Amino acid sequence: MQKYVTRFCKKISNPMVILTIAILAFLIYTIILPLIEILVTTLMDVNGTEGFSLEGWKSIFASDISQALLYSPMTQTFQIGIFVSIISLVLGSLLAWIVVRTDLKYKKTISFFLVLPYMLPSWFNAFVWLIVFKNDRIGGQTGLVQAIFNISPPDWLSYGAVPIILSLSAHYYIFAFLLVGAALSSINSDVEESATILGAKTWGILRKITFPLVIPAVVSAFILIFSKSIGSFGVPALLGLPVRYYTLSTMIYSNISTGQQVTGYILSLVLIVSAIVVIWMNQKVISRRNYMTISGKGSKQKLISLGKWRIPTTIAIWLFIFCLSILPVLLLGIQTLLLRDGVYSLDNLTLHYWIGQSDPTIGNGIQGVFRNSRILSAFKNTVVVSFFAALIAAIIGLVIGYLITRNKEKWQFRLMDQLSYLPILIPSIAFSAIYLSMFAKPGVFLPSLYGTISILILITVVSELPLTTRTGTSSMIQISNELEEAGSVLGASWITRFRRIIMPLSKKGLLNGFILVFISAMKELDLLIMLVTPKTMTLTTYTFDLQEQGYTQTANAVVLIIVISIILVYTLVTIFGKIDITKGVSK
């Protein structure tokens, strides 16, 4: 008996054991418990019934409102998913091939700009779309097309499926670009050259050798884009909600914001299951880890000469970049200067929406952005949330990565690995629905977190764990266990070893994780929209509010602030931090 007590005490005093228990507890509390909670909510005390009942599920899957609530949004969601995936894949793979395999000039700069849209919020494109193609159907001011050509764009072009698909594609092609690009650059041109020696033509080589080798990356990208786009909220909200074009995510939002919690939760579960099925299929089709091992050696590659295609290709790519990265920012900037929305003439230009005092005759008396104390506080909230979420997520990711790589065989750590990956399966809007339910009232260990900044930080941290755990693990794999053992032989305690050996060696990985989360948190809307209160408003959620209430110029001005902040961070990090963010994005 005594023996076991001493053994237990010894174990408890080991910092590794304490850390393991703490992290497992954290993951279970923040990921598993909410999922259980939401499931229970949909099954107990539903619609006035007492105790267990399937009423809620029945009313959604088999009743007169099922079509409107579930089936039609679901069809539309999948439609969007499929089209976005196809367009993104074609575009992204083509660009990747040109950038990686041809002798195009200024590749670094081009890559920087091609990846830029990913750094911006996905719904940024939706804002710009409205500036250009808005028609007069739902009132408010019309867009640029109407102003210039004086014709009203047809409904299908202003709102609904087409603009949603295009806006999302303009964001998600980057996944295909990065994944396929990585696969292409890992192909040693020896493989292709040996085919050339055998007399194959360029097209034959592409079809017979290059394409099969990048297939796994293409499939990965497809799945990633598909699951991301079916879960996205911002774009379908901005371009679909005004005309009652619903996807699952906007349906969830509408239901929960009108007090139909159970419906919202059930739809969230449907969305989660859809995402899980898709990702599970991915693992079935290919085991990505085996295929995607890219040798660190940097294979030698012979570039394909563009020849007479050089000029057209260069022009096409820069035009693409201009349309997707530069023009939108310009348009957004100009729009914020229009005194009356939709009137594009010189005497209509004003800085009122930036610096003006409240004037009841303009925009319902809204103040200029720089005078608006709510925007200042939203900016502060955004920075606070992004900074702390990034810091915490990066550190937890590093620690989990450390524990996992040091104890590969044990079940606790495999569980930890799986758990930390789970949030990627939960679409943001569903995730925030869960947190709303869980933290609206005082919980087991915590007071009610709803309405605090902490819950925004918490949910961002948890949703970014899959990413930071991966970056943490990959930087830990590079630190051999022996470096740590060399310390223990000399008598360094675990704390000392972690502080003096592990931390300094993983500095780069830590910084990388931090920056990725920081940028991603700055543009986060879906995750936070249901959890913010006026006091904890962030820039993104405030923008969404402003847009909903029709303060278009102010909303766009705030978007511009977000965009410029992110581009600033992204540029600084790329230039000074010597960190290649694109490496982390594709994980």
Next chain:
Amino acid sequence: MGTIVVNNIHKYFDEFHALKGIDLTIEDGEFMTLLGPSGCGKTTFLRILAGLEEASDGEIKIDGREVVCVSNQVSLPTSDRNLNLVFQSYALWPHLTVFENIAFGLEIKKMPKEMIKQKVAETLERLQIGHLSSNSPSELSGGQQQRVAIARAIVTEPEILLLDEPLSNLDAKLRIEMRGELKRLHHDLDTTIVYVTHDQVEALTLSTRIAVFFEGNIVQVDTPQKLYNSPKDLRVAQFIGNPIVNCVEATVNDDQMEMISPLNTYRYDYKIGLEEVTLATNPENIHIVSESEPGAIVSEVYSVLPAGSETYIQVQLQETNEILTIREIGEVMYEIGSNVWIKPNLEKMHVFNPKTNEKILVELDLRVPVNV
């Protein structure tokens, strides 16, 4: 002081039985080499000795103090065993300079700054890397990294120094140079050294004693001379053989006290009790002789391999086509394809049981029958 007594150490990795009851006593000040092929458990044993790996069973005492005793759940932390380890990969910390790498252990011991400086400088000088003090490990060559790793291990003056294949990453010339330095270091420091290698020449040149590992067992512990001249196990003979040991099978006839081998038919004095034995002898124990000598047999020169100060001659036996290697001092020339007469030195012929690999210990007194 640095006496190590190892008693019945076992190690399981899940089902895999990596160490199968290791018994070993290492005296104070010894240079003990653990020799064996790759994967036989040398590193595992060294790590258990260092406390980086837990034993599954058994005891280890250092200077009479119990450091591992699985049945009593004793396992002193590494830092309480007063030893240090040089890793095969060196495991230098890439974010620290050479100086900081070496000073780390002294800082952990909270030694005053001035003293640390002095001690590190002394150690750097001893290993002739004083000029590299402020470099980062990645700027050093393999040999220099090796020296830093050793410096880091000896600066804390451990009583026992463990080295895991320290020379295996160096090129041939540097390896020979470092051998000399290691031996000198052992002489100067007076510490007990436990040295792991799979290179038999390294083991023979450096050690005071060698423990030969096979598949998780120690099969023989002896001085280099004894190990070379009288291996107790066929595998040991084959592993130690330099460059190779000559082995032939012989059929035993205990009734007539006669064994028939491809070399010759031999008489012996005691009953063996086996159907077959393996005869083994080193290349220098077979001589090329003139035809007239009794007991010599004829064979064909297969290939001649000069190696500077000595020459290896491979000959092919007529009946079985087996190839034997013979070492001759100096540069000698034989024509390939020509016939030569060879004769083994029967006093240095070892006889093994091919089933158990064990040496047949009785004094057989092999001899060529007079009437042949």
